[in-house]
Amino acid sequence: MGKKILLLGNLGSPNSPTTKDVRTYLDEFLMDERVIDIPYPIRYFLVKGIIVPFRAPQSAKKYKTIWTKEGSPLITITNQLADLVHQKTKMPVYVCMRYANPTPKFALDAIQREHPDAEEVIFLPLYPHYAMSSYETAVEHVKANHEQGKYLFKLSVIKPYYNDEKYIQALAESIRPYLKEKHDHILFSYHGIPVRHLEKTDPTKNHCAKCDNCCNVDSAAHAVCYRHQVKVTTELVAEQLGLNKDSFSFSFQSRLGSDKWLQPYTAAQLKTFPKNGIANLIVVSPAFVSDCLETLEEIQVEGKEEFEEAGGEHYIAVPCLNTNSLWIEAINHLIQKHLS
Template structure:
């Protein structure tokens, strides 16, 4: 076998938590046609004229609350993960981000320069589930950069691993220690996407959101259906941990705009739970493998405040997999499965 290189891909982060850098980051992120999928001119006016000018200062304040001496938590954790995976696999490991730095071109150029004998770069998107605005855009961005460069190595991509046994095991075991304490309910909060994205990625064009109980009805559309995949992840983890059906639920966070997004919404659930007698809550965020703004601030700070202001008493969040040993073993397993 020729020399293999692993390239880990994550979402990205502003270079600094300043309004200027956050504005630059949001510009790139929200101008992605797979994130806001409307005609370019309308997207340009909406993003650069409305969303970013108002959102950047607010987001900068939020980033400052989670920023560490080492920088962005997401970037720091991803780099730490890369170093540990390299130790585990003895395979050179590089990192790139979909937005901001390091870019795919930067990392691919470094691989070409530092490993001229490399025959294959294996790209592992750090997104367990397929979504047009996360997994797909990350893959297509790296593919485009690879095609545009004069690289001597080929590029291959690891498929979504939302039901992979080792990933499920790592996720379940990261939750297990928290179950020593009794909770009224366990909420699995996933990043949200517009409903129309499900219909766009549905290769059959007649399954997602169009037939009854579509997530539980067999279809080739499930290979790229975010809602089906997060449902499977949740159920497999619950089964592994022995959590009963009435003891957990899933929801979706991080809405943007007024379009219809996947429901139920996390923010609304957090406000409603206390009125239903759920005062003691455990929250898990399986869509994110690295702690970031969405987990550290949106859930752990804002979500906690919403829950407690509505009458909740005890709010606990499970950290993302980050650099967990079982997660590193799962990545090693995914690589070996991919190569075989």
């Protein structure tokens, strides 16, 4: 077997929490045609003329609340993960981000320069579930950079692992210690996407959001259906933890715009739970494997405030897998399964 290199891909982060750098980051992120999938002229006008000028100062303030002396939590955690995966697998491990730095080109150039004998780069997107605005855009971006660079090594990609037994085990065991705390319910909060994204990625064009109970009806669409995959993750983790079916649910966060997005919405659930007798809540964010703005600020801070203002008493936000030893074992398992 030729020399294998592992490339971990994550979402990305501004270079700093300044409004200028956040604006640059949001420009790249929101101009991605797989994130805001509308015609380019309209997207350009909305993003650069309305959304980014309004959101950049607000987002910069939020980034400042989570920034550490090492920098962006997401970047720091991903780099730490790469070091630990290298120790476990003995493979050279590199990191790239879909947006901002380090770019795929930067990582692929470094691999070519530092490992001229590399035969294959294995790309592991740090997104367990398939969505065009996360997994798909990361994969296609790396593929495009690889093709344009005419590198000597081939590129292969690890498939979504939303139902992989080792990932499920790592996620379940990261939650288990918190079950000792007083709680009435566990909410699995996933990043939201517009419903139309499900319809666009559906290869059958007649299943997702088009038939009754579509997530439970077997279909080729499930291989690329975000809602089906988060449902499966939730149910598998709940089964491993021995949860009663009435003691957990899942929802979606981080909406943008007025189009129909996947429901129920996390923010709405947090405000409704106390009225329905759920005063003690545990929140988990399985779509994110590294803590970032969406978990550290949106879930841990804003979510807690919304829940308590609605009458909630006890709120626990479970950290992401980050550098959990079982997560590192899971990554090793994914690599070996991919190679076999």
